[in-house]
Amino acid sequence: MKAFTATRDAAATVRLTEVPEPQPAPDQALVKVEAYSVNRGETFQLERPPADGWRPGKDIAGLVVQAAPDGSGPPVGTRVVGHPPALGWAEYAAVPTSRLAVLPDELPSVQAAALPLAGLxxxxxxxxxxxxxxxxxxxxxxxxxxxxxxxxxxxxxxxxxxxxxxxxxxxxxxxxxxxxxxxxxxxxxxxxxxxxxxxxxxxxxxxxxxxxxxxxxxxxxxxxxxxxxxxxxxxxxxxxxxxxxxxFSYADVDEPDGADLATLVRLTAEGRLHPELGTVRDWRETPEVLADLRGRRIRGNAVLTVN
The missing domain is CATH 3.40.50.720 (NAD(P)-binding Rossmann-like Domain)
Incomplete structure (x- = not known):
């Protein structure tokens, strides 16, 4: 499958490459990614990428194409928003079911992808x-x-x-x-x-x-x-x-992300929370979006669609 990997050079950006399709752990669902959000904090992370094997991507929305082997989480065919620890800027992502929330039909993936990190x-x-x-x-x-x-x-x-x-x-x-x-x-x-x-x-x-x-x-x-x-x-x-x-760190909590993601989804579906989509582009433009985020040229969230 195709995925963005860190260049690990002075440019501190990403390139689209071929990588193996993820093999989900027992508590992970395989999600076909339809959209993902890029956060300015992730541009900082690309300046000092973690160990080899790491790929960026924490905010995704898409479709479950393989349910978790342990029976937890949503079944195949369910639309979801997820907050994996990494590896989300790709065609497919394996996401712990505790980090997923089900999407209602009225909430598009482009909006949902803007919810996880910023909303949490x-x-x-x-x-x-x-x-x-x-x-x-x-x-x-x-x-x-x-x-x-x-x-x-x-x-x-x-x-x-x-x-x-x-x-x-x-x-x-x-x-x-x-x-x-x-x-x-x-x-x-x-x-x-x-x-x-x-x-x-x-x-x-x-x-x-x-x-x-x-x-x-x-x-x-x-x-x-x-x-x-x-x-x-x-x-x-x-x-x-x-x-x-x-x-304060948003990750310093004892509860799984799924419950809070479900709250954000509910508020958005009810019209009480409005994701601000500063830009929506094809995922092949991810390097350009990273540059715009660094230059503070995007207001709100930057969302990329995976075709």
């Missing part, structure tokens, strides 16, 4: 944030796939959310999704905020921290700027009283 991150991040009704929330790096989901979910939960995005056009869409306010720099956000959801790192995190309310919570879930964070103890000491800074 947003859903689990808001759980960590706790009760949001009536609380003021600051979201940095709001124009990507995670940011759009966070904006819509937080707004639906009753939060008064201020989103930070450099683009006026993207800001308008965030207002439509539920943001109460959009600013173009963290320095322009007027606190105090009960919760800060910080994804850019660099100079933005200290600025966001200064805008926390007493005993506020900052959840640090990314470093899109690629710049390290420097914190001055004395700035914190004179800032918000008893602030909490907590690192």
């Amino acid at each position: 991150t947003a859903l689990r991040l808001l759980r960590q944030a706790g009760h949001l009704a009536g609380r003021r929330v600051l979201l940095t790096g709001a124009s990507g796939g995670v940011g759009h989901y966070l904006t819509e979910l937080a707004g639906a939960a009753g939060a008064r959310l201020t989103a930070v995005t450099a683009s006026a056009e993207r800001g308008q869409r965030l207002i439509e999704l539920g943001a109460a306010e959009v600013v173009h720099r963290v320095a322009d956000a007027e606190g105090p905020f009960d919760v800060v959801l910080e994804s850019t790192g660099g100079a933005d995190l200290p600025l966001a921290l200064q805008r926390l309310a007493p005993r506020g919570l900052l959840l640090w879930f990314g470093q899109a700027s690629r710049q390290p964070v420097t914190l001055d103890f004395f700035d914190i000491l004179t800032g918000p009283t008893s602030a909490t800074i907590r690192q």
Whole structure:
């Protein structure tokens, strides 16, 4: 079968090659991939690929063509969305049944493929944030796939959310999704905020921290700027009283992905969650999409269709 493999060179991109078709483990279903999503974080991973044999691909949607040998999971012919740990940018992928959710007929594969990594991150991040009704929330790096989901979910939960995005056009869409306010720099956000959801790192995190309310919570879930964070103890000491800074990873959960994927599917099918498809292209254009993601030329999710 055909699949994208890492070039493992200075270009840090991928090439379409022939690889063996996967042989599912007892708890894995074989899925014919119809669409997959490419996340900006995966462009970072391609710069330092894991061990030989690794191929990229965490977000897929398609059709089960071989059920799991142990009898778990959906039967042959079922449309699914999946979140394998890797190997998804291919014609076929073997996916643990605990990482699959069934798709209703009304939800296209192109939309479903945009749900897993970004949607799981947003859903689990808001759980960590706790009760949001009536609380003021600051979201940095709001124009990507995670940011759009966070904006819509937080707004639906009753939060008064201020989103930070450099683009006026993207800001308008965030207002439509539920943001109460959009600013173009963290320095322009007027606190105090009960919760800060910080994804850019660099100079933005200290600025966001200064805008926390007493005993506020900052959840640090990314470093899109690629710049390290420097914190001055004395700035914190004179800032918000008893602030909490907590690192967040969407994968650091005890529950399998399937249940949360099913929640994201249900919300989308009900029209309560709207995947933002910044671009939809043929999968042969994956290297170009990677370049556009690195250059921040895509708003929302990038989805590739497998023909």
